[in-house]
Amino acid sequence: MDRNHLRHQVASMRKSLFDQGYLDDQFVQLEDLQDDSNPNFVEEVVTLFYNNSAKLIRNIEQALANNPLDFDMLDDYMHQFKGSCSSIGAKKVKNECTQFREYCTAENGEGCITTFQQVKHEHATLRRKLDTYFQLAKQGHASG
Amino acid sequence: MAFRIGTSNSKCKKVGGNQKICVLIVDDDRATRRIHSALLNKFGVETQVAENGKEAVDLYRSGASFDLVIMDMEMPVMDGPTATQELRRMGVNSMIVGVTSRGQDSEKQAFMRAGLDDCHVKPLNSNTIASLLQQVNKNH
Numbered sequence A: 001m002d003r004n005h006l007r008h009q010v011a012s013m014r015k016s017l018f019d020q021g022y023l024d025d026q027f028v029q030l031e032d033l034q035d036d037s038n039p040n041f042v043e044e045v046v047t048l049f050y051n052n053s054a055k056l057i058r059n060i061e062q063a064l065a066n067n068p069l070d071f072d073m074l075d076d077y078m079h080q081f082k083g084s085c086s087s088i089g090a091k092k093v094k095n096e097c098t099q100f101r102e103y104c105t106a107e108n109g110e111g112c113i114t115t116f117q118q119v120k121h122e123h124a125t126l127r128r129k130l131d132t133y134f135q136l137a138k139q140g141h142a143s144g
Numbered sequence B: 001m002a003f004r005i006g007t008s009n010s011k012c013k014k015v016g017g018n019q020k021i022c023v024l025i026v027d028d029d030r031a032t033r034r035i036h037s038a039l040l041n042k043f044g045v046e047t048q049v050a051e052n053g054k055e056a057v058d059l060y061r062s063g064a065s066f067d068l069v070i071m072d073m074e075m076p077v078m079d080g081p082t083a084t085q086e087l088r089r090m091g092v093n094s095m096i097v098g099v100t101s102r103g104q105d106s107e108k109q110a111f112m113r114a115g116l117d118d119c120h121v122k123p124l125n126s127n128t129i130a131s132l133l134q135q136v137n138k139n140h
Helices: A003-019 A025-033 A041-064 A071-088 A091-105 A109-142 B030-042 B053-061 B080-089 B105-113 B126-139
Strands: B018-020 B022-026 B046-050 B068-072 B095-100 B118-121
Touching: A003 A109, A025 A041, A025 A071, A025 B030, A041 A071, A041 A109, A041 B030, A071 A091, A071 A109, A071 B030, A091 A109, B022 B030, B022 B053, B030 B046, B030 B126, B046 B053, B053 B068, B053 B080, B068 B080, B068 B126, B080 B095, B080 B105, B095 B105, B095 B126, B105 B118, B118 B126
Parallel strands: B022 B046, B022 B068, B068 B095, B095 B118
Antiparallel strands: none
């Protein structure tokens, strides 16, 4: 792929992640910390986020299998998950986390279960998009 | 921008005759520790990390000292408020700044009462870090 075309594609993809609401300003803060001494900083932090969030998702899934539901526990797990999302600027995922916590407050089990599917969907979607973005960005760097 | 202090009881290693500010980052989340470390390193500050409040307390008990402690509120083993209270009880007068993803004032105030000098929503940004480091410099 032509170098300029590749760079344009990377820039366009990055812009779409913000325009479509997947990412917020915190992601820009991470990009500002990336430099020659930390060339893969953003991808490193995103990887740490996905490692941590996988554990939190398992915890929430187990908690949602309980009967009756412990809404305080669910809220606590989701609070941790939402906090983790804030570290990388995962805006859409965070919004779904907020919705889940509202259902916890209302002790609405069905709402929690439905919204959790949305949380996982947005979480997976963002992961796919960021994986593609990082791969493209690396190709862009490699082409000079 | 690099921060230097004139005199300090910090045990951080000296670089070029000047003593760098040394910050302890206490957080159970690896991503947050990584972010806060990188932010502080950009200001030329040395950092050390602890995964929970007990590790932070144990560091001080072993003789380490820091110019600034960034203390997460919710951690396993020993949380931020408990660790902060313990450090103050031990006579630690380092600047301790709490960080939390809980935005409610009542929760931040409860954390402050444990003995913090300040409390912020996490993750911290470069403006907040700069302001905290200026405060550390003033205190010396």
